[in-house]
């Protein structure tokens with residue numbers, strides 16, 4: 001499709017010659033004055049405008065400003081009758097892409113038009129890319145398409161921009177810190193500091209000076225004045241991790257800052273005002289701590305204005321394969337290794353495991369699998385730790401039985417079958433060794449294998465002469 005160029009000039013002779021030069025490549029539309037030009041600009045949305053500086057009524061420079069205000073992407077090239085530098089400078093100041101003096105040179109016209117259009121395209125690409133980057137960065141690599149994660153994304157977008165305190169809760173390793181960052185990078189404060197402080201990692205004696213800073217000489221080790229995290233985070237976000245671990249005294253001080261948005265350094269007298277957005281996180285049940293008198297109720301209400309709950313990974317099963325692939329490709333990219341994927345069996349194993357350590361545990365397990373699978377085309381169950389193979393079945397079997405989907409008898413058989421299979425695999429199908437491992441006789445093992453219809457996999461068949469002797 002040809003690009004559309006709007007020609008605005010009161011002299012029909014000039015419009016005709018512009019048209020003659022441009023038409024083979026572009027489509028042109030024409031207007032004889034500013035009024036008509038603006039109407040066509042709105043109606044036809046041209047890709048580029050050639051605009052005469054001197055027009056009857058509203059002049060070209062005034063129209064230029066209107067056009068730029070309406071649409072900041074379509075470039076406007078000014079046609080100047082005089083060789084006046086001043087007009088050209090004004091035009092550029094008001095956002096013209098370029099200018100051309102009349103009488104114009106045909107070749108120059110072509111070049112200027114083409115250059116302006118390319119520039120516009122580049123500009124559009126840059127804008128798109130920038131938006132993409134910000135978006136990716138904004139969600140800070142949060143992976144997951146399950147409903148709970150989508151709800152989290154929506155909430156992040158909704159609350160990011162306010163200064164309201166947010167409390168993020170969820171089991172260990174569910175991604176609380178990542179969500180805190182996403183909140184920050186989605187807010188207007190994104191270019192301001194994001195300061196994270198782990199309240200559990202610091203002894204009570206240090207946490208106060210860490211939070212609020214101290215004046216020189218305020219305690220034995222205070223040899224110099226120190227700026228605290230609250231000051232460092234000014235105009236940005238302060239992430240208070242493991243907030244449930246704060247001592248009662250620090251809780252009281254924190255409450256004061258949250259109420260008054262000001263504090264004093266340890267050993268100081270002067271109040272310092274700050275504009276800090278607080279995001280707190282904990283894997284503890286704060287309500288329970290409040291009930292037990294270990295967490296101040298008033299502080300709890302101050303923090304818990306907006307609550308974001310991150311459900312454990314086992315409750316967002318469909319994210320498991322996604323996350324696994326994400327962590328794997330990240331490592332592959334880092335080490336420049338040829339691409340790998342998970343076998344179906346491996347994905348099944350990952351999907352059945354209850355992930356008590358949540359996403360962090362998965363990251364570790366994928367890291368191990370990444371190492372063990374070096375040189376393999378794909379990641380198979382043998383590259384995954386046995387805990388996945390053991391832990392899995394029992395929990396799901398248990399769940400299935402208690403939910404009435406499976407009879408107890410079947411569940412026990414299934415459990416037995418998996419344990420026997422695992423023992424066989426570990427002993428490379430040497431039945432005597434497997435029986436020893438399981439603490440039963442070889443005869444008993446053989447009997448159970450027959451009942452449970454456990455055969456020997458084709459790949460292992462005839463692998464051990466020892467078995468042949470035993471038979």
Ligand SMILES: Nc1ncnc2c1ncn2[C@@H]1O[C@H](COP(=O)(O)OP(=O)(O)OP(=O)(O)O)[C@@H](O)[C@H]1O
Nearest residue numbers: 141142143171172173174175176177178283359360
């Ligand atoms: N949705 C997710 N997408 C990608 N990576 C994630 C996701 N959730 C967590 N992670 C990763 O898992 C690890 C643990 O996440 P994070 O530190 O945010 O958990 P946490 O809830 O703060 O845990 P803890 O309570 O133990 O401090 C991090 O390496 C993080 O990058």
Ligand SMILES: [Mg+2]
Nearest residue numbers: 176177241281
């Ligand atoms: Mg954390």
